[in-house]
Amino acid sequence: xxxxxxxxxxxxxxxxxxxxxxxxxxxxxxxxxAQDWGENEIAWYERLLDEPDVDIMAWAIGSQPTxxxxxxxxxxxxQRLDYIPVAR
Numbered sequence: 001x002x003x004x005x006x007x008x009x010x011x012x013x014x015x016x017x018x019x020x021x022x023x024x025x026x027x028x029x030x031x032x033x034a035q036d037w038g039e040n041e042i043a044w045y046e047r048l049l050d051e052p053d054v055d056i057m058a059w060a061i062g063s064q065p066t067x068x069x070x071x072x073x074x075x076x077x078x079q080r081l082d083y084i085p086v087a088r
Contacts (some may be wrong), residue, residue: 006042007034013049022053024084025060032083033074044074 001009012032015027030045035046048056048070058064060078 006046010034010042010045010049014045017053019053024079025057025078025081026053029078033077041074044070044072063065076087 005020011027011030014030015023017023017026034042034045051070055064059066059070059075060081062079066075
């Protein structure tokens with residue numbers, strides 16, 4: 001599958017998680033960072049999206065430790081949570 005198709009599929013999967021909270025966290029992260037990703041980052045995100053939303057969200061907010069397979073620069077960026085729009 002070509003890169004453009006993979007990214008379109010990932011964006012759809014990121015924004016259709018089942019809850020608004022998960023969509024904002026996981027989809028917002030994709031929208032903020034995916035344009036700069038290479039093959040390794042895309043593969044990491046594809047694996048991450050196979051995990052349950054509650055786990056991804058717990059790792060991002062720090063209520064559960066991040067498994068070694070997902071630790072690293074991308075998870076650190078996800079844990080910043082500064083990519084989620086907040087209505088004021």
